Each structure stands twice: as C-alpha cells, then as structure tokens.
Amino acid sequence: MNNIFGGSPPAVILKIAIASVCVGLLLAITGMDPMMVWEDAFATIGNVWGWAIDWFAWAGKYLIMGAIIVVPIWIVVRLFDVLFGGSKSS
Template identity: 35%
Template sequence: MPDDVRDLPAGQNDGLYRFLGGSPLSVAFRLILLSILVGVVLAAVGFDPWNIIHSIRMLFQRLWDLGFDTINWLWRYFLLGAVIVIPVWLLSRLFGAPRGR
C-alpha cells in the first residue's frame, strides 16, 4: 500500500519479534509444549533422555532383530496414523479457507 509508512530503522524489539516469530513469552510457551509432545513420542519409541546414544543404538538393534517383521510393524503404524491424518487432511482441504489466485 502506498500510504503505509514504516519508520527505519526498525524498533529495538521488532527485530527480536521477527527473529523469534512472535513475542518471546509465547514462543517459549510453544517450545515447551512442543518439547513435551516430542518427549512423549520419543518415550513411546523407547528413548531415554539420560542415555540417548544407547537408546538410539538399542532402537536400531531391535529393528535389525525384527527382520521382516519391521516392515509389518511400520505398515501397522502407518495405517494407524493414516486413519487419523488422511481424513483430517481431506477435511481441511475441502472446508479450508479459499485460496486467492
């Protein structure tokens, strides 16, 4: 817009807000929630936060020991996730906000 005027240089906090993607408190809150979610998922896989290298090695050892059952295991988790992900994606596409061209 030609009437929009922005003072240069940017305000002292403006650069921080743009770098973080929002206010520092809200970004910290989102990062804490995301860390808890990822921690739950990693705990379900069998990772231990105090010995992460050993946990990763044990995960690959278990996958190797499973052999071809790994393919069946991955397929079942894929289907379990797809039962939720695909319909949500489809509904978001059908009823989502219209996109301009």
C-alpha cells in the first residue's frame, strides 16, 4: 500500500489535507472560487492549443517557401553526385 500512496496512507492523506486547506485559503484570500479555477484552466488549455496551431501555420508557410528552393537544389546536387561523383564511401 505504501508504493501506491508514496508513503504510509495516513501520512499522505494528512499532507494532502494540509495542502488542500492552504490552497483553499489562498484562493479565498484572492477572491477566487473553484469553478473560476476550472473555467480558467480550460480556457488556458484552449489558448495554448490555439497558439500551437498558429505557430504551426506560421512555420509551415516558411517551410514550404524554403522547400520550393531547397528541394530542387538538393535533387540536382544528388544527381550530380551520383552521375559524376563516383562511389564514395561515407
């Protein structure tokens, strides 16, 4: 049972209870309620998700723009290497 709780169950329950009271007092002092915390948490997750999608859209545009130049050059270099470079062991 100690492995599941990370210590003796009564000690872990007491630590969780003390931490819960401290966090509850802190929330009460700041004027927050539990529903506000949950709503803000979900809004924050949504905001982070939106930022990630925006970043990938931004990075994707530049990836494609760069690939339009880099990939054909890479293909030409590889073709010249195969045709005129001989067999080099890497």
